[in-house]
Amino acid sequence: MINQESLETSTASVKLDALAAQLVARARPLRFAVVQSPAEREVVYRLRYDIVIEQGWAKPEDLSEGLERDAYDARAVHIAGWDGEVLAATSRLVLPAPGHRLPTEEAFDLEITTDRPVVDISRICVAPGYRSRQHRVFWGLLGQTWIELRTRGFTQMCAILTPSVVARMSPSWGLQVVALGAPRPYWGEERFPVLIESAASVSTTASRPATGRFQPTNGILFGNQDSRRFSLGESIDL
Secondary structure: OOOOHHHHHHHHHHHHHHHHHHHHHHHHEEEEEOOOOHHHHHHHHHHHHHHHHHHHOOOHHHHHOOOOOOOOOHOOOOEEEEEEEEEEEEEEOOEEEEEEOHHHHHOOOOEEEEOOOOEEEEEEEEEEHHOOOOHHHHHHHHHHHHHHHHHHOOOOOEEOOOOHHHHHHOHHOOOEEEEEOEEEEEOOOEEEEEEEEEOOOOOOOOEEEOOOOOOOOOOEEEOOOOOHHOOOOOOOOO
């Protein structure tokens, strides 16, 4: 028998599915797809490199061969937005795997515990020529990222976000962004480790190892109530 909470969560996810499809449609003529070949992966890593250098988050000598990549990339699902043969945007999903931390957990020394599996979203990049005040490509990319996540049976995401990105999330979407810990410098800016889930089910805990001094509590950064804490601004997040 389906309980009320499960029904509300399912309904919220279906609404997000529809919103994601709309965001992808608005980004046309861009074509979004999962990266399939080593050659496409290299193009993704080169765009990520360009963004990192542009933002001043690393120096060219810090990254070999003009590529930005890490240990998670081999098992990640890479999503690309193509304008013909040109890569306009990219993101990645790191799926949960037994015995392996997600990137957000690793970066903030956290263990995320929820009643459902969590997928890590990161390396969200939009090429300079495809940025605009409407963020059409950015939101189209996130829409496709949600679609790929849902296709694989997931509904909960963790990420490392700046307050400005959190502020762009409309309360009408039915999302809650839950702080899993205090912000810290990451890729050149203060960022929060967060869990993103439907407002119908906020059931998250996060803890550090027993040796850690910081014991975070669940804090709603943005949902239907606290959006005034954040100001809008342009940001490219990894």
